[in-house]
Amino acid sequence: MVGLDLGSSVVKAVEITLEGQEPVITGFSRAELPPGGSIDDAVKQVFKEGRFRSKRVVSGVSGQDTVVRYLSMPAMSDSELQQAIQFEADKIVASDEDFTLDCLPLRRGTPDDPEMSVLVAACQSERLNGQAQMIQSAGLLPIAIDLDLFAIANAWELCVMPVSEAADGRQNRATALVDVGSRVTSINVMRGGVSCFSREIPIGGANMTQAVARRLSLEGFEAEAVKRTSEEHQAEVRTAIGPVLEDLASELMLSMDYVEHNEGLTVTEVLLSGGGVLAPGAAEYVEQAVARPTRLWNPLEGLRVDVNRVDVEELEAWAPSLVVAVGLASRVVNQ
Numbered sequence: 001m002v003g004l005d006l007g008s009s010v011v012k013a014v015e016i017t018l019e020g021q022e023p024v025i026t027g028f029s030r031a032e033l034p035p036g037g038s039i040d041d042a043v044k045q046v047f048k049e050g051r052f053r054s055k056r057v058v059s060g061v062s063g064q065d066t067v068v069r070y071l072s073m074p075a076m077s078d079s080e081l082q083q084a085i086q087f088e089a090d091k092i093v094a095s096d097e098d099f100t101l102d103c104l105p106l107r108r109g110t111p112d113d114p115e116m117s118v119l120v121a122a123c124q125s126e127r128l129n130g131q132a133q134m135i136q137s138a139g140l141l142p143i144a145i146d147l148d149l150f151a152i153a154n155a156w157e158l159c160v161m162p163v164s165e166a167a168d169g170r171q172n173r174a175t176a177l178v179d180v181g182s183r184v185t186s187i188n189v190m191r192g193g194v195s196c197f198s199r200e201i202p203i204g205g206a207n208m209t210q211a212v213a214r215r216l217s218l219e220g221f222e223a224e225a226v227k228r229t230s231e232e233h234q235a236e237v238r239t240a241i242g243p244v245l246e247d248l249a250s251e252l253m254l255s256m257d258y259v260e261h262n263e264g265l266t267v268t269e270v271l272l273s274g275g276g277v278l279a280p281g282a283a284e285y286v287e288q289a290v291a292r293p294t295r296l297w298n299p300l301e302g303l304r305v306d307v308n309r310v311d312v313e314e315l316e317a318w319a320p321s322l323v324v325a326v327g328l329a330s331r332v333v334n335q
Helices: 039-049 078-087 125-137 148-159 205-216 220-229 234-263 282-290 312-317 323-334
Strands: 002-006 010-019 022-032 056-061 066-074 099-107 115-124 141-147 173-180 185-191 194-201 266-273 294-296
Touching: 002 039, 002 148, 002 323, 010 039, 010 323, 022 039, 022 312, 022 323, 039 125, 056 125, 056 148, 056 323, 066 194, 078 099, 078 115, 099 125, 099 194, 115 125, 115 141, 125 141, 141 148, 141 323, 148 173, 148 185, 148 194, 148 323, 173 234, 185 234, 194 234, 205 220, 205 234, 220 234, 234 266, 234 282, 266 282, 282 294
Parallel strands: 002 056, 056 141, 173 266, 266 294
Antiparallel strands: 002 010, 010 022, 066 115, 099 115, 173 185, 185 194
């Protein structure tokens, strides 16, 4: 299965193959989108260069065309739940546009507490159809379209989550997964291996690049290169991106304070990923601002790589930005 991350500045693809019961990375490719570039062309380039075994693709969506809700509902069967969600669609999605909805029970009711917890996800139907058609036009087979928010959680479950965490009794402890993309930062709070809060924040690496461009009077592509690699301008880069990181950290704090207050839990660890956290000082700033143990995490942890098909050095270099792609491809484990 190929996980295809259709980012706003880079298209990334990771292929995971099951060898027996072991997931193995058997393909990787990425293509940057130049100003005015076509995402269709980038997808074709990625599959031309990726040496993938499969044409089966799971892609993701994010942004304003998507909706996520956590609902409490009376206990019912899965088929009844699907009908009930469609009936409540107008209340879940306050829009005149046509949306496609799906749902998943997170916690079943008990005799003492008959309410069940349900996760509802929705996306504008036109966007879903357009994305599926684009993938098909590239000669590929779209298997599913997921939300990037939950692909991040799937990658963590596949590669990092302690085995004990899904089954232990520490239901008052949670881990916050924070992925800083180009345009959007996703936060997904996991308790006992289950999502209990998720949100997208419209701040990302592109905002940092713009801040560097303004401070150093550079074009966007020049500012991006300076932000990533220039040791000469590190101090100026840190100064430029400081206000962006301050706004981002403030939103992350609001999110974690909200979920702790409403769910009665404590976020004991923040795991950072995404290309945006590779900017100088970004990870350290977030850790100090959120006042919680924070670390970068690698979505390749625990995964074997087929060295005959994948450039391991290049894969590792881009690892923090591959969380969504790995999470999308992880669906192969459940096929």
